[in-house]
Amino acid sequence: MKKTTVIATMLASTIIAGTAAAEDVTLTIESWRNDDLAIWQNDIIPAFEAAHPGIKLKFTPSAPAEYNAVLNSKLDAGSAGDIITCRPFDASQALYEAGHLAEISDLDGMANFSSVAKSGWSTDDATVQYCVPMASVIHGFIYNKEAFAEVGVEVPKTEAEFFAVLEKIKEDGNYIPMAMGTNDQWEAATMGYNNIGPNYWKGEEGRLALIAGEQKLTDEAWIAPYRQLAKWAPYLGDGYEAQTYPDSQNIFTLGRAAIYPAGSWEVSGFNGLADFEMGAFYPPVQKAGDTCYISDHTDIGIGMNAATPNPEAAKTFLNWVASSEFSTIFANALPGFFPLSSAPVTVEDPLAEEFISWRGECESSIRSTYQILSRGTPNLENDTWNASAAVIKGSETPEEAGKRLQEGLASWYAPQQ
Amino acid sequence: MAEQQTKPKFRWHILVFLAPAVLVYTAVMIYPLFNTLRLSLFTEVDQTRIFVGLQNFRTLFGDAIWSTQFWNALGNNFWFFLVHMLVQNPIGVALAAILSHPKLRFAGFYRSAIFIPTILSFVIVGFAWKLILSPIWGIAPGLLDAVGLKSLYAPWLGKEAYALTTLSLVSVWQFVGIPMMLIYAALLSIPDEILESAEVDGITGLAAFWKIKLPLILPSIGIISILTFVANFNAFDLIYAAQGALAGPDFSTDILGTFMYRTFFGFQLQLGDPHMGSTIASAMFAIILIGVCLYLFGIQSRMRRYQF
Incomplete structure (x- = not known):
């Protein structure tokens, strides 16, 4: 009798915990930038979650050299995260063509990017955009x-x-x-x-x-x-x-x-x-x-897994990535990765500032x-x-x-x- | 009536006891193996998988770009195997012979010490040796300098001519414990009477090893050779841990395992091609199958067995 009560209590608590968690949508982010784990956890994720209650982010990076292979296997198996960090050009284009990356051409934030910045993540004829340009090196x-x-x-x-x-x-x-x-x-x-x-x-x-x-x-x-x-x-x-x-x-x-x-x-x-x-x-x-x-070099983009169960939350996040708020946090949290957005961003790190100043002096x-x-x-x-x-x-x-x-x-x- | 009673009852317990192993083995080994073989007969055009028969194999062996890589990897694999056969197994036999000497002290300690690397992960071994041999932080240049042989030092892992041999020797270092243990066990099972009667006939010391012990442990050496063959042609981990998927410098350490990995899963901008990857995997399977068959039918069946 007592045992049944214990089990019943445990079951009940699981259900309660389950419903409590279900109120928040959790978006899992696939990335190869395991060096940036601390920056995502300390700066980017709190800033986003503060502005968007109800959406939680989880940053799950893998080793850079293995990322493409790991991601492809996960996508084929249907176990990949909601948000996918995009390698530039063909690797991501193949994912789009295979139906793994969703088209996001009509995202509001896309207006903030030049066509050169977008070229890394659009089809050859530039009609379809499947990732938001995030950073160049x-x-x-x-x-x-x-x-x-x-x-x-x-x-x-x-x-x-x-x-x-x-x-x-x-x-x-x-x-x-x-x-x-x-x-x-x-x-x-x-x-x-x-x-x-x-x-x-x-x-x-x-x-x-x-x-x-x-x-x-x-x-x-x-x-x-x-x-x-x-x-x-x-x-x-x-x-x-x-x-x-x-x-x-x-x-x-x-x-x-x-x-x-x-x-x-x-x-x-x-x-x-x-x-x-x-x-x-x-x-x-x-x-x-x-x-x-x-x-x-256009280096990092970020897109949406076509199979995500939370497309609306994912779009909200991508729009935020395209905003100047994200650009500023990102550029200063990660000096050396330069936002591709046309919105002006001030970089405080002197060494990074030196790199970005060449954009005015030289041809990119x-x-x-x-x-x-x-x-x-x-x-x-x-x-x-x-x-x-x-x-x-x-x-x-x-x-x-x-x-x-x-x-x-x-x-x-x-x-x- | 009497006939019905003598008809043996179906022995269900055999099925029940075999089922878990058979099911698990089928799910994780047999099914993937046959699925890989099947996959090698397909290719992907415009997101759909189509059957192309042996076209992939024609590409692998007929197209210069693929075949040079394949033969390079196969050649490297043979060299990898040869180094193991010429270095690992003789040293293993020698160590076992020394260890089985009744007068050797601390035999148990040596045995454990030599066997321990075998249980280490490839990643640890690859990383540790990369550090040991590193021209910058490694102790190899310092050690050679200490004995006045600094001129012999070269950044071995970065030179096309040495990298594969160096990695083979690292692998030998790691696995020399396996032949040693197997031969050691075989040596211990030789009855003392034989050695004693040989002694009466005047065969002692080294002669006893060459004339009595070696012929008796030949079947074990055969088994070790075939185990080495299978393990070497399936090798991948050490090369990947030490040199990465491009198996540098200039593909000089590329073996079939790394070639297959690169093709199957892709690398950097190179996209994965599961169909060509499976084709290479099938070729590896065929090579190992042929090797094992040659051994089983050509050597094992002719080997003389001694009954004690």
Whole structure:
């Protein structure tokens, strides 16, 4: 008898707890930004929940390298969250085409974005929008100001000056001139090739010409960045072949290296780790007076799982992400990720401010391999990783790399055939 | 009447006892295996799955882009296997022979110490060795420097020529305990009378090992070889933990497992292709099946067994 009462009480309490929870809609957010967990939990989620009672958010990130695979499996199995953080271009487009991402073209907040900002998450003809642009990252070089002062070098403006600075730091011997390794391969491509490249292929002009088939990867503009990369090797630390990405980050923040080929996403992490003053410079141009081009890459978008049971709540959230309130919280909570919204946002972090100031000085472009060109097999982005690492190590010449990539691209991409 | 009584009763308990294992094994092993084989005969066009017969296999072996990757991975796999056969198993046998020596002190300690890495996770082993061998934080350059051999140091995991061999040796380090234990057990089961009668005939020490013990443990070595073969051709974890899915540098550590993973689940901008992934998985299955059959019918059946 007593046992029955206990069980009955337990059941009753479960039901009560269940109904209490059901009053609030909980939106689960899928993301690869596990570094941002604290910022979401401390800043973004409380701000949203305060303004929107009845909607709760849960941020459930997975490891960046596994995100696409994990997300695809979850979506196919129907266990993915309501809100999906979108990789730019093809990965998200495939999700939209497979019916996993809902169309959100008519979202009110979408008016706050330029067509370039939206290009990362719309169909090729730009008629359908399936993710709200959230943030971009800017490439450049972060340097150790104290090291520069100690060695007595100035921020380089041209390529010749850049190599002169590297040479001088090397001669001085106290610092590793540049912290980058080729073990993980992607740094060589993302922080190497696509960082310095836009200066040679003139940003959007070259990128769009490549997509249109008017330029080839064997053209001088596309091989020249490899030539510069090949000259980097002597200035990277001993054993850079086995140096991983976290190794490079640590070497720089411990003050052992002077220059770090970077993406602006490093800013928040580095601010917490480095106890010296940091500055940033954009990729040096070929000759003094040349227009500078930077990679201002659309990196993060956010969309809605088409199968979500709470579409209204999800739309409310996405509208809020498109608002300037979110942009301001996000830009200052995560210095280094720059909002794509046209609403003006002030960035307080000095290092991040330096990165974003280049938008006024230089022409913006995005990474060359991301739109359309990495759709086929062989995958141009993966091949670019491989080629960039090989060129730095000297196991492939810049010309061979260009030829191999061009052959790979032409094997499936009609405009290049 | 009498006939009916002698008809054996259906023994339900056999079914009942087998059912859980059969059901679980079917659900988690047999069904996925056959579904993978089935999936390799399909492809996806415009969001619908269509049957294409052996087209995927034609692509895998006929298309230069796929086949070079496949043969590269297969070649690396064979090298991975070869290093294990040439290093892991001889060392395992040697360790077992030493351990089974009656006069060895602290045998139990050595046995445990050598076996412990086997129970570690791949991720721990991969990460620990990456740190040990790291040119920046690792102790490998320092240790070599201490004995005056700094010039021998190279960032092994980052060099195309060394990376795969280095990882194979790390794997050998991790798993040398398995052949050691199996051979150790086999050595202990050799009756003392045989060794004693051999001693009477004047066969002692090393000669006793080569002439008496080794022939007696050959069946165990055979089993170990086939276990190594299956484990190596299914390997994935260590390479993935140490070098990532692109199996760098320049695909020099790419084995069938990582190639399959990359294709099936996608990587960075490369989208996953479950159908080509299944095709590679089927090819792996075929390779392992052929290898095991060759062993079973070619070697195992000819092996001489000794009855004590």
